[in-house]
Amino acid sequence: MSNELKALSTNSKFLLLFLLFLQFTLDITVLFDVPVVRQVIGFLCLTFIPGFIILKLLKFDKLDNLELVLFSAGFSIALIVLASLFINEIGSTLNVLHPLSLIPLLTILNILILTGGVLAYLKGINEEKRKNESNRKSPFMIIFLCLPILSVIGATSAVTYGNNTVLLLLIVLISASFIISVLSNKLTSPNIYPLAIFAFAIALLYHSSFISNYIVPFGSDVPGEFFVFKTVEANAHWISTSLPAMSPWYSRQNAMLSITILPTIYKKILNIDPSWVFKILYPLIFSLVPLGLYQIWQTYVGKKYAFISAFLFIAFEPFYTEMLGLNRQMIAEVFFVLLLLVLLKKEIKPTNKMVSFMIFSFALITSHYALAVIFLFFISSALVILIIMKHPSKTITVPMVILFFVIMFAWYIYTSKSAAFNSILEYGDHVYRQLNDFFNPASRGEEVLTGLGLTKSPSIWNTISRIFSYLTQAFIVFGFIELIIKRTKIRVKNEYFIFSTIAVIFLAMLILIPGLANTLKMTRFYHILLFFLAPLCVVGAESIIKILSKQERQLIVYALLLIVLTPYFLFQTEFVFEVVGSDSWSIPLSGYRMNPLRLYAQYGYMDSYSVYGAHWLSNNTVVKDKALYADDETLTNVLTTYASVYKGYPLSNVTILTNNSIVYLSTLNVIYGVIPFGSLSCDTNNLSIFDDLNLIYDNGGSEVYQDKP
Numbered sequence: 001m002s003n004e005l006k007a008l009s010t011n012s013k014f015l016l017l018f019l020l021f022l023q024f025t026l027d028i029t030v031l032f033d034v035p036v037v038r039q040v041i042g043f044l045c046l047t048f049i050p051g052f053i054i055l056k057l058l059k060f061d062k063l064d065n066l067e068l069v070l071f072s073a074g075f076s077i078a079l080i081v082l083a084s085l086f087i088n089e090i091g092s093t094l095n096v097l098h099p100l101s102l103i104p105l106l107t108i109l110n111i112l113i114l115t116g117g118v119l120a121y122l123k124g125i126n127e128e129k130r131k132n133e134s135n136r137k138s139p140f141m142i143i144f145l146c147l148p149i150l151s152v153i154g155a156t157s158a159v160t161y162g163n164n165t166v167l168l169l170l171i172v173l174i175s176a177s178f179i180i181s182v183l184s185n186k187l188t189s190p191n192i193y194p195l196a197i198f199a200f201a202i203a204l205l206y207h208s209s210f211i212s213n214y215i216v217p218f219g220s221d222v223p224g225e226f227f228v229f230k231t232v233e234a235n236a237h238w239i240s241t242s243l244p245a246m247s248p249w250y251s252r253q254n255a256m257l258s259i260t261i262l263p264t265i266y267k268k269i270l271n272i273d274p275s276w277v278f279k280i281l282y283p284l285i286f287s288l289v290p291l292g293l294y295q296i297w298q299t300y301v302g303k304k305y306a307f308i309s310a311f312l313f314i315a316f317e318p319f320y321t322e323m324l325g326l327n328r329q330m331i332a333e334v335f336f337v338l339l340l341l342v343l344l345k346k347e348i349k350p351t352n353k354m355v356s357f358m359i360f361s362f363a364l365i366t367s368h369y370a371l372a373v374i375f376l377f378f379i380s381s382a383l384v385i386l387i388i389m390k391h392p393s394k395t396i397t398v399p400m401v402i403l404f405f406v407i408m409f410a411w412y413i414y415t416s417k418s419a420a421f422n423s424i425l426e427y428g429d430h431v432y433r434q435l436n437d438f439f440n441p442a443s444r445g446e447e448v449l450t451g452l453g454l455t456k457s458p459s460i461w462n463t464i465s466r467i468f469s470y471l472t473q474a475f476i477v478f479g480f481i482e483l484i485i486k487r488t489k490i491r492v493k494n495e496y497f498i499f500s501t502i503a504v505i506f507l508a509m510l511i512l513i514p515g516l517a518n519t520l521k522m523t524r525f526y527h528i529l530l531f532f533l534a535p536l537c538v539v540g541a542e543s544i545i546k547i548l549s550k551q552e553r554q555l556i557v558y559a560l561l562l563i564v565l566t567p568y569f570l571f572q573t574e575f576v577f578e579v580v581g582s583d584s585w586s587i588p589l590s591g592y593r594m595n596p597l598r599l600y601a602q603y604g605y606m607d608s609y610s611v612y613g614a615h616w617l618s619n620n621t622v623v624k625d626k627a628l629y630a631d632d633e634t635l636t637n638v639l640t641t642y643a644s645v646y647k648g649y650p651l652s653n654v655t656i657l658t659n660n661s662i663v664y665l666s667t668l669n670v671i672y673g674v675i676p677f678g679s680l681s682c683d684t685n686n687l688s689i690f691d692d693l694n695l696i697y698d699n700g701g702s703e704v705y706q707d708k709p
Contacts, residue, residue, distance in 0.1 A: 012121045015056070019117035022049065023110055030106060033271060042270040043281065045109065051075030053116030057123070058355065062347040066194050070292050071356075073285065074338040077262065077331070078363040083108045084261050088238050098236035100261065102268045109269065140188050143177060144199035151203040155210035155588055162592040164578065167207055171575045171589075174200055175566050178311055182304070182558050190303040194291055197310045201290050204320040204573070205283035211588045214611050215275055215641050217604035218587075220325025222278065223640040224250055225259040230274060230644060232260045233267050240415045250646060251419035255412065258331035258367035278327050286323065286330040290314050292337035296344060297535045300496060308561055309534040312472065315569040316530060318523045325604075329524070332368030335360045336375055337531070343379075343395050344495055350394075357400055365408045369420040370520050372408050374528060377506075379404065382498045395495050427519040434515030443514035447522035452511070461582045465571035471564045472537055475544070479536030480504050482543040503532035537561075600668040601676040604637035609701020610666040614642035616697050617664055617704055626706075629655060630664040631675045638666055652677035657689050663705040671701055 026045050029038040051072035055063070063071065084100060087108055091099025098104075147170065154166030181188045181196055188196070208216070215222055228250060232238045238260050254260060263277045272280075290310045298306035313319065323330055342348060342356045365372045380401050386393050412421040437443035441454060449455045453470065457463040483500060510517045510525055517525060541564070542557045549556065570576050574586030584590035591599060599605045617639070628648035630639060639645040649655070651663065652675065665684065669675055673684045693705035 012123075016117045016121040019049070019053070019113055023113050027106070027110070030102070030269065030271075039270045039272060043266075045113065046080055046266065046269060047076050047285065048072045049076065050079045050109075050112045050116065051077075053113065053120060054079065056120050057116060058352050060352055061349070066291060066295050067341070067345075070288060070295065070338060070341065073288055074335060074360060074363070075356075077285070078335070078359050079112065080109065080265055081257050081262050081363065081366070082359075083112060084265055085238075085257065088261065089240075091237070100232065100238065100264050100268070101236040105265055105268050140177060140180065141192055141195060143173065144192070144196050147173065147177075147199045147203040148206055151206040152210050155207050158588055158591065159211055159213070164589050164592070167588050168575065168578070170203060170207060171570065171573050174203065175569060178569070179562055179566060182308060182562060183555075190307075193303055193307040193310075194294060197290050197294055197307065197314070198287055200311065201287040201314050201319075202284065204314060205287060205324065207588050208320050209279045209283050209324055211591065212606065213275075213608070214606040215278060216324065216587065216606070217637055218321045218325040219603055220322055221253070222325040222327060223604070223637050224253050224646070225327050226274070226278065226641045227644060227646055228253045229259050229263045229277075233264045233274060236264070236268075238264075241417060247647070248417075248419045248422065251416040252369065252423050253328070255416035255420045256328045256367060256369070258328040262331065263327075282327050282330050283324065285334060289330075289333045289337050292334070292341060293531060293534070296337070296341055296496075299344070301535045301539060304558075305535065305538040308538050308565065311569070312537055312565060313530050313534045315565065315572050316527060317572045317574075318527045322521075322523060323527070326524075328368045329371060332364055332371040333528075335364040335367060336371055336528075339364060339375065340499075340531070346395070353395075354400075358403065361404050362407055362411075365404075365411050369412060369424065371528070373424060376401075376404055376408060378499060378502055381502050382495060385498050385501075386494065389494075391494055393495060431513060431515045431519065435513075437514045440514070444511065445515075445518045445522060448511055448517050451522065451526075459582055461571075461577055461580060464567075465576070468564060468568040468571055472568055475537040475540035475564070476533050477540065478543050479538070479540030482539050483536060500532045500536065503529045507533070596668055596672040597674060597676060597681060600666070600672075601631075601633040601681075604633060606638050606641070607667055607701065609671070609699055610634070610638045611642050612699055613664065613666070613697065613702030613704065614638050616699075617662075618643040618645070620697070621662060621704070621706075625660070627658045627661045628664065629657065629661060630666070631669065631677060633676055634664065634666040634669070639664065650677060651675055651687075652680075653682040653686065655687070655689060657692070657707075659707065661693075661707055663689070663693060665703040665705075667701045670703055 022041065022045060025037075026041045028034070029041055048069070049072075051074060052068075054075045055068065055071055060071065084105060087104050088099045090096075091104070150166060150170050150173070154164070154170050157166050158164045177196065178200070181193070208218075215226055217223055231254075238257075239254075263274070263282075266272075266277050266281055267274055270277075270281075290313055293313060294306045294310045297309050301309070339357065339360045342353055342360065348356070364375060379396055383393075383396050383398065383401050386396065409421065412418065412424070434443055441449060446455060450466075451469075451473075453466065457466060480500070483497065507526075507529055510522060538557075538561060541561050545553065545557050545560060567576075574584045574589055576582075577584035578586065578589040584594070585598070587594065587599065587603060587605065591605070628635075628639075628645060629651045630648055631651045635645070635648045635650070639648065649658075657663070669684050674681050675684055675687070690705060692708060694708050695703060696706050697704035
């Protein structure tokens, strides 16, 4: 007994000494601004250490290594945001001008880690031994570890030299690695599946993120997100009611702590360029989502099928394009997955389950309002179904649903002038008004019609791409049928079975109810629904083989999945379109030959010409006292992001300037001579307004004009 107590004390002392050393190293590197070390240690201390300490204090039992990483990250991010929010509100009460500046944030981080370490020492917490099914190393581990590096090199080569060879090689290597991982148990083993999933995910995310030195919106909301982040970072203070001049759209962004307080913390502690907070750190955190899904799925369909399902989830194009323009959703999805893990993992003690649910619920709600509503829909629907089926669940309870509902609506009503709450009502009203067009297929939106095969395919290559997409959807349908008929054989518990059923019903609603898919965008909805539907794809493939063959042949199932998913991935990444020279939407692979209107207007691509011009405009003119004119896309993307200007007047072929005007022209306008407006465009040289203006700035790619004196 005395030996056990001695070992317990030794481990607790080691943990405390380790935390003291880590925190001392962070403080020194921050105070002396030691490059690289400050960023690495700071990221670890912010993203994992506080959560790791919480897991120790709460004595989470039966967590494997992957779950330890996931829960540590979730608790850490949630706690540092909560602590910083507390500092912010206390600072506001005490009239402290900059509560979110470096010293207060570093102080609260020290308090969190050191207090937690001391408590862990006093409680004598021992390090748990974790199971590892196999310690066998795979030669493919080196390849997996090299994929993210290759991704960064390839993207840098593409943006600097216009050479996409390395990126094409990256796509081939990911495909080959996936095939070998599925077919060979000698070269790879199940214990490295999480590493493979992480490598695939971060490589694909970085191959898009690093394609420019600046923010790339991919047609999404990141300019507005970056604007509210920069506002909070510059003021070192988050105003919960939002700034008076903000429109409702910006007020909704301001209510989300995932893009206001969280990036401010990373920026202040790590001292990195604000753009790279979104371009490096957020994708790195987002890569935890497929890992969390793999952890959930492998309980029900096994490690191999869970790995294949995770690849399908990653392969879907919005994961590494559209999501990079939705930073608040990236963070929210981490907490969405963690909440599912908390609900579905039976081994978590009831007290720890409730604590985790409360913390992750608050984090999800303050990260993304639409995803919070979707999660509420899932858990409330599941609760109702369980009650109707007379199968009460200890996992999903009435108090949990009520708690989530209360926190959500309290936050959305009492922050940013109820902007988030009002938007939910507006979306509901939009769908209600669209019901009159129930029998009009066009009311579902072009993406839904394309998914149903009701729109014309632009080329034979697009047709082939759609075929593989339809095959994955057909597998999901067969998988759902198999789930209903033989759910006991694939070990699906009540809660997950119900979640999958709700996901299928939700997908049907998106197709049937006019306007519903347009409230968020069908691709984003489908990306979220793959949280539940992706495993059904592999189950469906297995059921098809069972129908065609009397004997169960596992190798044939793998072959069928590879025959479908590998080309699906190659088409989704636009690899095939680039190789054959067809029309491609991939900026990393085909940006060098892409139509300028698509690249700069639809995707919002920003280059140094436009960004430098935006910086000059912000630093050398008083925009608020002048009428600023630029084309719609430039106002939305470049000027919002890098000039902190969120309103202006659109420039078109019918524009009439007012007195005291400034006109900003971006790369698209100057080099390519095009001014987009709506679905139309005009030639820059055809505008007569420049006759009455003086050129006051020109860097060869962007120009600024003002009234003649």
